[in-house]
Amino acid sequence: MKNEGRLRKRFRAVTSAWLAAITAMVLFSGIASAQGYGFAAPGGYGLKIYRTDYSLYPFIQIYLRTFDGDMQPLVNLNERNIGLMIQGRPYDPMKMQFGIQSIRKRQEATRSVLVIDASKSMAGTPFEDALRASIRFIESKRPQDEVAVLAIRDTREGYEVVSQFERDEKALARRIADIRADGQKTRLYDSVGAALQMCGMSSQGSVVEGNYVVSCSLVVMSDGRDEGSSITREELMTRISNLAIPIPIYSLAYSKVSREYFKNLEALSKNSFGIYYPIGETTSQMQRIVEQIQNILQSDYVVTLRSYLPVDGARHNIKLGVEYPSGSGKFVYDDSYFEAIQPPPFPKVQEAIMMLNQKIPALPDGNPYYPAPGEASSMKQAPRAGLPGSVPTAGSTAPVALPGAPSGAAPSMPGR
Numbered sequence: 001m002k003n004e005g006r007l008r009k010r011f012r013a014v015t016s017a018w019l020a021a022i023t024a025m026v027l028f029s030g031i032a033s034a035q036g037y038g039f040a041a042p043g044g045y046g047l048k049i050y051r052t053d054y055s056l057y058p059f060i061q062i063y064l065r066t067f068d069g070d071m072q073p074l075v076n077l078n079e080r081n082i083g084l085m086i087q088g089r090p091y092d093p094m095k096m097q098f099g100i101q102s103i104r105k106r107q108e109a110t111r112s113v114l115v116i117d118a119s120k121s122m123a124g125t126p127f128e129d130a131l132r133a134s135i136r137f138i139e140s141k142r143p144q145d146e147v148a149v150l151a152i153r154d155t156r157e158g159y160e161v162v163s164q165f166e167r168d169e170k171a172l173a174r175r176i177a178d179i180r181a182d183g184q185k186t187r188l189y190d191s192v193g194a195a196l197q198m199c200g201m202s203s204q205g206s207v208v209e210g211n212y213v214v215s216c217s218l219v220v221m222s223d224g225r226d227e228g229s230s231i232t233r234e235e236l237m238t239r240i241s242n243l244a245i246p247i248p249i250y251s252l253a254y255s256k257v258s259r260e261y262f263k264n265l266e267a268l269s270k271n272s273f274g275i276y277y278p279i280g281e282t283t284s285q286m287q288r289i290v291e292q293i294q295n296i297l298q299s300d301y302v303v304t305l306r307s308y309l310p311v312d313g314a315r316h317n318i319k320l321g322v323e324y325p326s327g328s329g330k331f332v333y334d335d336s337y338f339e340a341i342q343p344p345p346f347p348k349v350q351e352a353i354m355m356l357n358q359k360i361p362a363l364p365d366g367n368p369y370y371p372a373p374g375e376a377s378s379m380k381q382a383p384r385a386g387l388p389g390s391v392p393t394a395g396s397t398a399p400v401a402l403p404g405a406p407s408g409a410a411p412s413m414p415g416r
Contacts, residue, residue, distance in 0.1 A: 092370045
């Protein structure tokens, strides 16, 4: 009884806040959903779900990026900030059937493509600063993260692949140091299109050397001028808009001559859920900016939850909301879906599910939701050990992320 009383006290504030938030979700869904697609209102904040993985069903993992009015990530989110609805029914946080973690503390990998303008117009100190910033970007990544490099220069395609996706910081730094600003034309749109294609072919959701690749982004360093690309800016913008999984473009616009074409980079960034940085001639700040970009990429969150819907192979809707700060009444959400499927009997997959079972034990009554009107609430539940989404491997206490494919395994599984 004492434990039950403490648990009720701990979550009383969360429950009351989220009852209000859930009401807002239902009554004002037509308004709140617009903020879930990449833009925060002035002085507000937003979120974007970019992947939902259900390959360890009944466990679902939702990957999301958050941002304030300056497109910077929200910090220190916990379960008190999160609300979930499955098929219109809100999860009761008192029943502890979901948890949230930062990507920074997990083993999932991110991928980035650096697009460096190597035309003659960029030569000199600005270009050298861009190369130094590129190396700083690599130094700021985590060991499992991968970076590819494209240089815009005079080739048949309009660019040179300086490096495919690579983890080795020293190897990447050597290849970047060899880039020379000697191009006659800047086929910017062709190069950005190629970088998008590299991200698309990188198979977000795949497992590479034991690490699950969850996102891919572009970092473009240029003055924004395009000369002779085979695609127009409008065609490239349409391609970006139609991406199933968003690929943010972070543009560092710099030039010692003119800002005339900066608007091209601004348009690409704003259309892709990225950020536009008008650097101009102050190229010395580029290293600080790429550190900010790395911080954004590593500040995504993962929400892991247990579903109680039976396996039926059907698609089910899910809503995830963020209230920030907790108890503030400021609430936005985004939508996604999952399929209630039976995972294959691969030993590694079954082992991962068993580990998550220990982290989020099944409720005896099989009801993770808020009580319906007139329905009694039950506090009886199994004890929970640790946070979901990071579990120990056999014979070790070190956390290993389980983002839908267990570490060391590479089954290609469904997911959004």
